[in-house]
Structure formats: structure tokens, C-alpha cells
Amino acid sequence: DTGVSQNPRHKITKRGQNVTFRCDPISEHNRLYWYRQTLGQGPEFLTYFQNEAQLEKSRLLSDRFSAERPKGSFSTLEIQRTEQGDSAMYLCASSADRAKLFFGSGTQLSVL
Amino acid sequence: SQQGEEDPQALSIQEGENATMNCSYKTSINNLQWYRQNSGRGLVHLILIRSNEREKHSGRLRVTLDTSKKSSSLLITASRAADTASYFCAIGERGNTGKLIFGQGTTLQVKP
Numbered sequence: 001d002t003g004v005s006q007n008p009r010h011k012i013t014k015r016g017q018n019v020t021f022r023c024d025p026i027s028e029h030n031r032l033y034w035y036r037q038t039l040g041q042g043p044e045f046l047t048y049f050q051n052e053a054q055l056e057k058s059r060l061l062s063d064r065f066s067a068e069r070p071k072g073s074f075s076t077l078e079i080q081r082t083e084q085g086d087s088a089m090y091l092c093a094s095s096a097d098r099a100k101l102f103f104g105s106g107t108q109l110s111v112l
Numbered sequence: 113s114q115q116g117e118e119d120p121q122a123l124s125i126q127e128g129e130n131a132t133m134n135c136s137y138k139t140s141i142n143n144l145q146w147y148r149q150n151s152g153r154g155l156v157h158l159i160l161i162r163s164n165e166r167e168k169h170s171g172r173l174r175v176t177l178d179t180s181k182k183s184s185s186l187l188i189t190a191s192r193a194a195d196t197a198s199y200f201c202a203i204g205e206r207g208n209t210g211k212l213i214f215g216q217g218t219t220l221q222v223k224p
């Protein structure tokens with residue numbers, strides 16, 4: 001399967017701990033996006049990369065959040081000092097044509 | 113903040129009936145897209161309509177776009193139980209970074 005892959009699928013952590021999620025996009029896609037989705041809401045844009053360059057970050061992305069895409073391939077999203085309000089589904093998507101996005105299945109984060 | 117507002121928030125119909133969902137937005141767009149999400153999963157692209165298009169079809173899906181009213185509608189004809197999901201409109205803003213701004217979604221239940 002050559003779709004977008006996200007790991008882990010589920011993450012339970014205690015408040016104050018750091019967590020890191022990984023996204024492997026479709027191999028030929030140069031654009032990669034991170035979104036956050038809470039129950040009953042649509043996905044909210046967090047950040048996106050074109051190749052290895054992080055071109056835009058949402059104001060939602062506090063200083064505790066950092067994303068990287070070394071070598072323009074996979075991407076990681078790290079949340080430091082997690083808070084209960086960080087509990088959400090974190091979605092990754094990739095695109096080749098700045099139009100249609102292909103989404104992964106997401107990482108469900110629960111902060112206790 | 114989210115760009116698209118969807119109506120209704122929830123819709124329940126019988127199998128075989130048609131389902132119509134509406135999306136309104138605020139800014140100028142490059143394109144408007146519709147995505148589907150099954151519970152706990154990632155989003156799947158359904159259809160894209162560009163700002164210079166007024167109607168588009170794909171199988172049982174029909175999308176219309178009225179840029180003067182800043183609104184779009186998604187029609188699913190002859191619905192099936194398998195169409196049960198959440199449906200989101202997503203705005204591709206001018207500037208065409210590829211970033212999409214999602215609405216809050218319409219939850220569709222199709223009863224067999």
C-alpha cells in the first residue's frame with residue numbers, strides 16, 4: 001500500500017510528557033500537511049511543508065509544538081509538555097498538485 | 113478559525129433517498145473540495161470544483177458552486193447505508209498554497 005502512513009495510531013500519555021508522531025507521505029508527493037481534529041469538528045490546519053521547507057505555521061501551533069521534515073521525506077510532529085487540551089486526532093496529509101490531499105488514518109492522542 | 117460553515121450539522125435519511133449538504137464560505141477561493149470521513153479514520157477526497165466551474169459530477173455525487181453567494185452544495189443521489197459518514201467541505205484559498213480550510217462537517221446517517 002502506498003498511501004499516507006501515520007504512527008502510532010493511538011498514544012496515551014500523562015500531562016507534561018513529550019510525544020512524537022510520525023507521518024510517511026506518498027513517496028512522490030512534495031507537500032505535506034499536519035491537521036488537528038477534535039470530536040465533532042473539522043480538521044484545523046497546523047502547518048505544511050514543501051519538500052523540507054516549513055512554509056506556513058498556524059497560530060494554533062504554540063511553542064510547545066514543533067514539526068520537521070528532514071530530507072523532504074517523512075515528517076515528525078512533536079508536542080512538548082503535553083496538556084489535556086492537546087487531546088485530539090492528529091492528521092497528516094500529502095499532495096503532489098496543491099489540490100487534492102491524501103490523508104493518513106491519524107494518530108489519536110489522549111492526555112491524562 | 114474555520115472558513116466553511118456547513119448545513120445541516122446532521123442529516124438522517126432512508127436508503128435510496130437523496131442527501132444534500134450545503135457549505136458557505138467567506139473569502140475568495142481557488143477551489144472547493146468535499147471530503148468524507150468514516151468514524152475514527154482519515155479523510156477521503158470525493159470531488160474538487162474550481163472557482164470558474166459551476167457544477168461537477170462524479171458517480172452519484174453532484175457538486176455545485178455559486179461564487180456570487182459564496183456557497184456550494186453536495187448532492188448524494190440514491191444513498192446507501194455505506195454512505196453513512198461525516199462530510200466536510202474544504203476551501204482552497206487564493207494564493208494556492210494547497211492548504212485547505214475545512215468546515216465543521218455534516219454527519220450523514222443512511223438507514224437501511
